[in-house]
Amino acid sequence: MIPCPFDFSLPPLISNALARLIDAGQEACVVGGVLRDALLGRPVPDWDITTSAPSDLISELFKDMKNYCLKHGTVTLVLPDTRVEITPYRAQARSVEEDLAKRDFTVNAMAWDHIRQTLIDPWEGGRDLDRHIIRATGDPDSRFREDPIRLLRGIRLATELGFEIHPRTLAAIKADAFLINRAAAERIRGELTRLLMSSHPSNGFRVMYNCGILAEVLPELCEGKGVEQDRSHHRYTVFDHAIETVDRILPVLHLRLAALLHDIAKPRVKHFERGKWRFLGHAQESADLAERIMARLRFSRTLMEKVSHLIGNHMIGYSAEWGDGAVRRLIRRAGTETIGDLIILRKADLLAHGMNSNPMGPLEDLERRVASIFRKQQAVSLRDLALNGHDVMEVLHLEPGPRVGRILDDLLEAVTDDPHLNNPGDLLSLLKKGMPSGQY
Numbered sequence: 001m002i003p004c005p006f007d008f009s010l011p012p013l014i015s016n017a018l019a020r021l022i023d024a025g026q027e028a029c030v031v032g033g034v035l036r037d038a039l040l041g042r043p044v045p046d047w048d049i050t051t052s053a054p055s056d057l058i059s060e061l062f063k064d065m066k067n068y069c070l071k072h073g074t075v076t077l078v079l080p081d082t083r084v085e086i087t088p089y090r091a092q093a094r095s096v097e098e099d100l101a102k103r104d105f106t107v108n109a110m111a112w113d114h115i116r117q118t119l120i121d122p123w124e125g126g127r128d129l130d131r132h133i134i135r136a137t138g139d140p141d142s143r144f145r146e147d148p149i150r151l152l153r154g155i156r157l158a159t160e161l162g163f164e165i166h167p168r169t170l171a172a173i174k175a176d177a178f179l180i181n182r183a184a185a186e187r188i189r190g191e192l193t194r195l196l197m198s199s200h201p202s203n204g205f206r207v208m209y210n211c212g213i214l215a216e217v218l219p220e221l222c223e224g225k226g227v228e229q230d231r232s233h234h235r236y237t238v239f240d241h242a243i244e245t246v247d248r249i250l251p252v253l254h255l256r257l258a259a260l261l262h263d264i265a266k267p268r269v270k271h272f273e274r275g276k277w278r279f280l281g282h283a284q285e286s287a288d289l290a291e292r293i294m295a296r297l298r299f300s301r302t303l304m305e306k307v308s309h310l311i312g313n314h315m316i317g318y319s320a321e322w323g324d325g326a327v328r329r330l331i332r333r334a335g336t337e338t339i340g341d342l343i344i345l346r347k348a349d350l351l352a353h354g355m356n357s358n359p360m361g362p363l364e365d366l367e368r369r370v371a372s373i374f375r376k377q378q379a380v381s382l383r384d385l386a387l388n389g390h391d392v393m394e395v396l397h398l399e400p401g402p403r404v405g406r407i408l409d410d411l412l413e414a415v416t417d418d419p420h421l422n423n424p425g426d427l428l429s430l431l432k433k434g435m436p437s438g439q440y
Contacts, residue, residue, distance in 0.1 A: 008035075008038055008112060010030065010114060011082075013079060013082070014030065014047050014049075014084065015114060017049060017062075017077070017084060017086065018030070018049065018114050020061050020062070021049070021051050021053055021061065021086075022115065024053065024057065024061055026051050026052045026053040026057070027051060027052040027095070027096060028049055028050070028051040028052075028053070028086075028114075029049065029050055029051075029096050029111040029112055029113050029114070029120065030047065030048065030049055030111065031048050031049065031050040031096075031099075031100070031110070031111040031112070032048045032050075032103065032108045032109075032110075033048065033108055034046075034047055034048055034112075035110045035111070035112055035119070035125075036107045036108055036110070036125070036129065039126060039129055040129060040161070045082065046083045046084070046085070047082060047083075047084045047085070048084075048085050048087065049084065049085070049086045049087070050086075050087055050088075050089060050090075050096060050099050051086060051087070051088060051089070052088070052089055052094075052095075053086075053088060054073070054088055055069055055073030055074070055075055055088055058073075058075040058086050058088070059075055062077060062086070065077050065078075065079075066078045066079075072087060072088075072090065073087065073088045074086065074087040075087075090102050090103075096111050096113075096120060097120065097122050099111075100120070100122060100123065100137070101122070101123075101137060101138060102137075102146070103137050104136065104137060104143055104147070104150045104153060104154070105125075105134055105135060105136055105137060105150075105153075105154060105169075106123040106124060106125035106128045106136075106137050107125045107128055107129055107134065107157070108125070108137075109121075109122070109123045109125050109137045110123075110125045110126065123137050123138070128166075132161070132163040132164060133163060133164055133165075133166050134154050134157050134158045134161075134163050134164070134165045134166065134169065135165075135166035135168075135169050136150075136154070136166070136168075136169045136172065140168060140169045140171075140172035141172050141176060144172060144173070144176045144179060145176065145179065147183075148176070148179040148180050148181075148182045148183045149180070149183040149187045149188070149191060151173050151176060151177060151179065151180050151211075151213060152180060152183075152188060152191040152192070152195075152208075152217070153191055154169060154173060155173070155195070155204050155207050155208055155211070155213065156191045156192075156194050156195040156198075156204060158203075158204070158207070159195050159198045159200070159201065159203050159204030159207070160194065160195075160198045162199075162200075165207070170211070173211045173213065174210075174212055177211055177212035177213050177215075177216055178212075178216060180213055180216045180217060181217075185296065185297050185298045186298050188217055188297060189297040189298055189299060192217070192218075192297070193253060196246065196253065196256040196257065196260065197251050197253065197256065198251075199251075200247055201243065201246045201247060201256065201260075202243035202244060202247045205221070205243045205246075206243070209222065209225065209239075217297075218293065220264050220265075220289060220293060221239065221242065221260070221261075221264065222239070223238075223267040223268070224237060224238030224239035224241075224242060224263070224264070224266060224267050225237065225238075225239040226239070227239070227266065227267045227270065228277060229241070229266075229277055229279075230276045230277055230278075233353055234353050234354070235353060235354030236352070236353070236354050238263055238267060241263065241352050241353070241354075242259070242260055242261075242262070242263055242264070243260070244352035244354065245259040245260070245262065245348050245349055245351075245352040246259045246260050247352075248348040248351045248352050249345065249348035250344060253303070254303055254306045254307050254310070254341070255310075255341060255344060255345060257290075257294070257299075257303070257307045258307045258310040258311055258314070258341075258345050259345060259348055259349070261289070261290040261293065261294075261307065261311060262283075262286060262290075262310075262311045262314050262345065262349060263279075263282060263286055264286045264289050264290055264293070265282055265285035265286040265288070265289045266279045266282045266286070268285065269281055269282050269285050283311065283312055283313070283314055283315045286311050287308040287309070287311040288308070290304075290307055290308055290311050291304050291305075291307075291308045294307065294308075306338075309334075309335070309338060310338065310341060310342055313333060313342055314342065314345050314346055314349060315346075316330070316342065316343070316346045316363070316366070318330075318362050318363065318365075318366045319362060320362065320365060324369070324373070325417045327366070327369050327370065327373060328373060328378060328379075328380050328416045328419075329416055331370060331373065331380040332380050332381060332412070332416065335381075336374075336380055336381055339370055340370075343363055343366060343367055343370070346363060347359075347360060347363050350363070376419070378415075378419040378422070379412060379415045379416070379419060379422045380416075381412070382408050382412055384412075384422070385408065385411055385412060385415065385422065385427065386422050386423050386424050386427055387408075387411065387424060387427045387428070387431075388408075389404050389405075389408060391424075392404050392407050392408060392431065395428060395431050395432070396431060407431070411427055411430060411431075414430060415427075
């Protein structure tokens with residue numbers, strides 16, 4: 001134990017939780033990432049406590065609070081503004097020091113003794129924080145074989161914190177990379193998600209590639225390594241362009257995933273034509289492949305559909321010569337809720353081409369025109385029409401069915417070309433004339 005090296009004051013709910021355990025004759029300390037983040041001056045959203053108490057005693061001591069127990073005997077207290085996980089010492093450990101010896105990395109293998117106001121740091125995690133090092137606790141091979149998700153977690157932590165991975169730990173990650181597939185897909189998804197949401201995800205993906213982890217969890221992304229693109233428009237290979245795009249887009253999960261996977265199928269559709277590489281149909285092929293990858297990683301169906309839709313439509317070839325009808329058709333194809341994200345994705349895509357020219361001018365012009373269409377409340381979807389399906393059925397004496405939908409699509413196409421037609425009188429007139437084919 002060493003004296004407190006920093007001002008570490010516990011919220012009352014945490015000190016009270018520790019007091020309950022200690023008053024019951026048990027050892028209890030704050031442990032893990034909480035201390036790491038506190039030492040780094042980072043916010044602490046959730047808390048972890050390790051204790052000598054068995055899980056049934058923990059549940060009994062906190063039966064007056066909402067809690068649940070799901071894994072490793074951990075009892076999770078659900079509080080209004082935070083979550084507290086209370087875990088019995090792991091792997092038959094008899095003391096907090098033995099518990100810390102089984103933790104993944106030294107920066108997570110520290111504990112706070114609230115009674116003695118001391119930091120317990122037998123593996124010198126505080127020193128590794130000062131040196132900006134991620135180092136496995138004890139023998140790295142043993143730690144990774146105990147829980148293979150640590151292979152990916154070490155890279156994610158280094159990426160989040162801007163740290164280096166200790167050479168011995170890095171060598172073990174490379175040697176044990178094949179073990180990552182023993183981890184549940186949901187846990188791999190969780191680490192990838194946190195890596196994607198870091199400030200510079202590309203650093204992590206490069207380390208993953210060099211260590212062989214990427215080939216295990218996202219082999220499709222590795223296919224783009226070394227795949228050249230048209231040099232007149234692209235500075236980077238397909239792989240490097242993808243991770244550059246991720247760095248250049250907002251840290252929103254569906255945008256980051258779309259950026260990472262937007263060209264994922266390019267290596268599979270490439271062909272050489274007239275002196276340059278071409279990737280015809282890559283947007284839809286990438287959308288389909290992205291869905292399969294996300295399904296494998298157990299992402300939600302809603303997120304898969306959102307990401308796939310963005311990827312399938314990301315090749316916006318806008319120019320100032322477009323008429324307003326073409327802009328409205330783009331909004332229709334993208335969706336009113338999605339057009340903004342689609343432009344954001346395309347901006348990041350073009351910036352990640354790595355060329356010196358400024359590609360933003362046309363897209364900024366497109367943004368202005370889209371905003372103008374929304375401001376004028378011009379029709380870009382069926383719900384914007386001045387008539388609905390009931391009106392169509394009443395006027396044309398139709399029963400519900402696909403035919404009504406086709407008629408509404410025809411009306412929307414008419415007002416896409418001429419927004420002034422979007423009023424009940426003109427639309428009724430079009431219906432009675434039987435546009436566009438002369439009859440319905």
